[in-house]
Amino acid sequence: MSFLRSTFAVGALTSLSRVLGLVREMLQSRLIGAGVEQSAFTLAFAIPNMARKLFGEGALTAAFVPVFKGELEKEGLEKARALARAVLTMAFLMLGAAVLLAILGLSVALDCTPWGFAPDSEACRRTALILRLTRLLLPYMLFICGAAFGMGVLNAMGKFKAAAFMPSMLNIFWIAALVFLLFLGDWSLSQRVVFVCWAILAAGAAQMAFMFVCMRRRGISPRFTFTGWRTPPVRLVWRNTCIAAFGAGAVQINYMLDQVLGQIAAPWAAGVIGYAERLMDLPLGVIGVAFGTVLLPTFAGHFARGDLGGAQTILRQSLRSLLFVMLPAAAGLCVLAPEIVRVIYEGNAFDAQATVRVSRALAVYALGLGFFGCQKSLVPWFQAQNDMRTPLRVSVATVLLNATLNILAVFLLPVEWRHVGLAASTVVCAAAGCALLIGAAHRRNGTLGLVHDLPDIFRMLSAALGMAVALYFLRPTINSLFAPLGAEIGEIGALAALVLAGIATYAVFSLACFGTRVRTLLRRRR
16 A cells, blocks of 8 residues: 555656646647757757666666665665765766767767758758757756656655656746747747757756755765775666666667657658657656656565565556556547647647647557556566666667667658657567566566456456447547537537546446456445
């Protein structure tokens, strides 16, 4: 119950971030659109995001949290504090040097004409915009990695709420910048994108400061230290970080390859895929991220105490709970993709053609929601045991598969469907990754008992499919009922009614499938 309460708390605060992100995307789509400028911004912002996943909440956090948790359990707060300070100092020095060198390199590149382009060509201007935005956003890499490190410390200490609220700060700053742009209608799209980048930098500094204050209140003041760099726990953290970084790096390289292939597929493809991913991230971020955040320190605590049975119970419980929410979310996003994209994004710079493109990608991404969520629960199982090699092997295998499928999609599919092929390859690789991780967990720790959960998963899937069929047939009727209210109000009302109808339908099917179990639970609570 403590695990579920922590998960629900993280999910609630994460949902706040996702709702704010949705508002942010609604504004950004109308002020910047889905054209060349948005694609340039998406590619530039991917660089600090890649560093965040590698050195922040990715490899470094995954390697640090189990060791830090072990120090807390066995050696006490003083040893854990020394470990945190040593790792933080080393990480800041390495990242600071990398950011400085990258800024200098991009400054030199901006002074040169891109190879093979005429100085005044559209391709040259687009490349220059990407380089300018990337150079501007690079310091955010340092800020967000410091903030993510603070999240790892707090999560390992069982303090999840402040860390879960921190991502909302970025959206607050971002939304404020976009609202300000509403009063500057004469600015070009390039100027608007640059202004948004400055707001992101300010948000990153605020996020890092907030996390450091929260760390200090918990007795882990983030001071730099140049002692204790060679202790066994510090060496274990960096050894595991290097191993995990290869896996995370492979995934991020593949993500960058997706962005590059998106640029090859069509000038608008990278921006379109970005919009679809952010809608898919709404349920995934609220539920999948919440479970992944709480599971790593929870598993680490169980394994530090030698409680394999407790860890297995938590894993099975998390997978069942996650799929109970993810499967209907996937069905709803797939069926209602055009309505969702139209209500959230369409307007001004975001036209009807962009709606069609984004909705196609979103419908395909939705099919993989369950796999994406399960991966976020399965990977911490190995990380909590200081096993970074297994996720690395799985990452490399899925990256190779994804790269192959992406290349085939770009060069074999029609232009208007290439971005859909990129989304489909991501879903296929997520499914393959889940299968490989489950097989590796069985080989490492013996049977996990997941086979006993298959009947429940089949019932959840049946209920989600029933909801999808109901929504498909209800959609024309509900849309026609709200049509007299006008374009915008009618579309919003129809979408709200469809969502409520989907929730009600899934509840009915779930009661039909799990009615006996629900009644038993209610009797016990009485």
